Amino acid sequence: MTSRRPSGRTRAILTGVLGIVALMAVWELYKWLAPDGGVTVGGATVLPRASDTAMPHLWEMAERAGQPVNRSSSAVPLWRAVLEAGAFSFRVAAIGWLVGVVVGFLLAIVMQRFRTARSAVLPWVVLSQTVPLIALAPLVKGWGNKLEFGSFQWEPWMSVAVIASYLAFFPVAVGVLRGLGSPEAVHLDLMRSFGIGWWRTLWRLRLPASVPYLLPALRLAAANAVVGAVVAEVSTGLKGGLGRMIIEFSQAGSSDPAKAWAPIFGAVLVGLVAAGVVALIGLTLRRYRYAEVS
Amino acid sequence: MSTPNESTPVPAPTSTSGAAIAVEVTGVGRVFGGRSGAVTALDNVDLTVAAGEFVSLIGPSGCGKSTLMRLIADLDQPTSGTVTVFGKPASVARENHDYGIAFQQAGLLPWRTVQANIELPLELHGTGRAGRAERARELLALVGLSDFGGHLPSQLSGGMQQRVAIARSLAESPSLLLMDEPFGALDEMTRERLQTELLRIRAETGAAVVFVTHSIPEAVYLSDRVVVMSPRPGRVQQILTIGLGAAGDRGEGIREDVQFFDQVGAVREALHGIAPAGRGMDLR
Numbered sequence: 001m002t003s004r005r006p007s008g009r010t011r012a013i014l015t016g017v018l019g020i021v022a023l024m025a026v027w028e029l030y031k032w033l034a035p036d037g038g039v040t041v042g043g044a045t046v047l048p049r050a051s052d053t054a055m056p057h058l059w060e061m062a063e064r065a066g067q068p069v070n071r072s073s074s075a076v077p078l079w080r081a082v083l084e085a086g087a088f089s090f091r092v093a094a095i096g097w098l099v100g101v102v103v104g105f106l107l108a109i110v111m112q113r114f115r116t117a118r119s120a121v122l123p124w125v126v127l128s129q130t131v132p133l134i135a136l137a138p139l140v141k142g143w144g145n146k147l148e149f150g151s152f153q154w155e156p157w158m159s160v161a162v163i164a165s166y167l168a169f170f171p172v173a174v175g176v177l178r179g180l181g182s183p184e185a186v187h188l189d190l191m192r193s194f195g196i197g198w199w200r201t202l203w204r205l206r207l208p209a210s211v212p213y214l215l216p217a218l219r220l221a222a223a224n225a226v227v228g229a230v231v232a233e234v235s236t237g238l239k240g241g242l243g244r245m246i247i248e249f250s251q252a253g254s255s256d257p258a259k260a261w262a263p264i265f266g267a268v269l270v271g272l273v274a275a276g277v278v279a280l281i282g283l284t285l286r287r288y289r290y291a292e293v294s
Numbered sequence: 295m296s297t298p299n300e301s302t303p304v305p306a307p308t309s310t311s312g313a314a315i316a317v318e319v320t321g322v323g324r325v326f327g328g329r330s331g332a333v334t335a336l337d338n339v340d341l342t343v344a345a346g347e348f349v350s351l352i353g354p355s356g357c358g359k360s361t362l363m364r365l366i367a368d369l370d371q372p373t374s375g376t377v378t379v380f381g382k383p384a385s386v387a388r389e390n391h392d393y394g395i396a397f398q399q400a401g402l403l404p405w406r407t408v409q410a411n412i413e414l415p416l417e418l419h420g421t422g423r424a425g426r427a428e429r430a431r432e433l434l435a436l437v438g439l440s441d442f443g444g445h446l447p448s449q450l451s452g453g454m455q456q457r458v459a460i461a462r463s464l465a466e467s468p469s470l471l472l473m474d475e476p477f478g479a480l481d482e483m484t485r486e487r488l489q490t491e492l493l494r495i496r497a498e499t500g501a502a503v504v505f506v507t508h509s510i511p512e513a514v515y516l517s518d519r520v521v522v523m524s525p526r527p528g529r530v531q532q533i534l535t536i537g538l539g540a541a542g543d544r545g546e547g548i549r550e551d552v553q554f555f556d557q558v559g560a561v562r563e564a565l566h567g568i569a570p571a572g573r574g575m576d577l578r
């Protein structure tokens with residue numbers, strides 16, 4: 001088992017790199033083959049435009065990343081501005097993720113403990129995800145601004161974190177609930193025969209047994225939190241993160257097409273880092289991953 | 295919540311408060327209420343198991359063997375009648391860890407090593423690390439798995455996993471062992487070896503055993519008494535006393551003994567008295 005690990009990992013990395021190279025090749029190939037104006041059938045665009053404005057060459061994007069963000073004398077290189085915005089978004093997403101994971105966990109435990117809670121809460125948990133982010137953002141912002149106790153003051157980034165957590169808690173609640181219910185009857189009988197109560201059964205049996213369900217849920221939650229944070233930055237108008245940067249740069253539009261792509265790569269990078277963090281968590285829980293459930 | 299009882303390191307097998315009776319089942323009935331009507335799994339069952347006695351429950355599948363064992367273990371409650379274990383209500387006996395239990399499935403926790411699985415009941419009941427390790431070593435030797443303490447369950451064969459489960463059931467030196475077809479999923483060879491091992495373990499520990507099986511030779515080979523049950527509703531049909539001598543004196547050779555065959559015949563006859571004849575039975 002352990003001896004096969006390294007070769008498996010090398011293969012995974014190789015496949016990953018190959019995938020990126022293939023994607024780059026497809027991009028350039030499309031640009032080369034497709035007409036600049038795209039292909040329209042009866043007024044509907046079936047293939048996107050391949051002009052330099054719509055799809056700059058990869059090397060143009062790379063070159064642009066090395067140049068200053070704007071013409072001001074104090075401008076940092078574009079890649080640095082993107083990294084800084086990425087770090088900002090990542091922090092907000094991470095806080096949202098953490099809150100979402102904790103809330104999801106607590107909900108799952110309550111639902112596992114009380115059957116009535118499950119039938120009362122689960123439908124709402126599922127319904128909650130159908131509320132569009134666009135509708136949610138102003139609400140959260142409005143409530144946040146009314147919050148005030150002592151010296152605590154609601155910061156605009158907190159609204160974004162709350163929205164990120166709103167998207168993150170769902171897979172955790174559902175996944176962990178499934179995981180907590182996964183022990184076999186024989187294990188539950190055994191715990192009962194040991195004379196231990198619900199809490200110790202939770203700790204000794206249900207939680208360890210839920211790890212194979214937890215890790216994919218954490219991964220999904222991380223992806224949701226990143227997307228949620230970036231979109232919420234746009235809809236709440238929060239400055240400093242990738243969300244605003246994507247909007248600002250795309251407004252620069254046709255005059256500087258390569259620049260608009262930089263924050264998108266930044267968002268991809270943030271997603272990758274988030275996935276990496278979850279992979280590290282998975283590594284520390286290795287012992288419990290006797291069976292991976294997807 | 296669960297109260298970890300006073301942490302006596304590893305209690306010696308004692309017949310609790312001098313009672314000579316391990317299990318007393320009186321007028322027990324168990325009716326499962328389903329949407330499609332009630333199922334009477336057990337009807338007016340009486341059974342007494344003396345301390346140190348080995349009693350097998352045998353009968354066609356669905357006759358309530360597992361249900362009876364679960365009632366004794368307080369994993370389920372009777373609809374009528376009473377179950378006492380060492381003179382206490384079954385629920386008290388369970389909370390006092392008066393019995394060890396093993397099922398057809400080994401039910402080992404896959405994330406724990408073999409040793410940690412055996413130590414689990416001790417750990418839950420507050421035995422210290424050193425005491426646990428010591429006891430686990432003894433038990434691993436007892437079931438012949440001394441070299442496998444550090445392995446994970448998934449690295450062991452089914453027979454080995456079952457031996458670990460038996461070691462775990464013995465961890466707290468219980469005066470009562472409850473076993474529900476513990477060898478049911480094993481091949482014949484492994485099964486016979488483990489039967490002999492169980493006899494030896496039982497001779498060493500002096501524990502009473504309630505053993506569910508549907509193999510007649512297995513029941514005869516192991517037991518002091520065999521309880522033959524009949525289905526629909528689950529009742530005790532007949533109780534046969536097997537006079538093959540003390541557990542410690544029964545060797546593999548006894549399987550070739552005339553007396554052994556006589557007893558197998560007697561149990562088979564009792565089972566054939568049940569109509570319809572021995573469905574799902576092992577009549578070898």
Ligand SMILES: Nc1ncnc2c1ncn2[C@@H]1O[C@H](COP(=O)(O)OP(=O)(O)O)[C@@H](O)[C@H]1O
Pocket residue numbers: 326327328333334335353354355356357358359360361362528
């Ligand atoms: N939890 C349960 N709910 C409903 N019916 C059950 C349940 N457990 C057992 N039964 C029924 O009780 C009867 C006896 O079952 P069981 O004790 O498992 O038989 P055995 O172990 O002898 O094969 C069967 O008819 C079975 O369907």
Ligand SMILES: [Mg+2]
Pocket residue numbers: 359360361
């Ligand atoms: Mg059964």
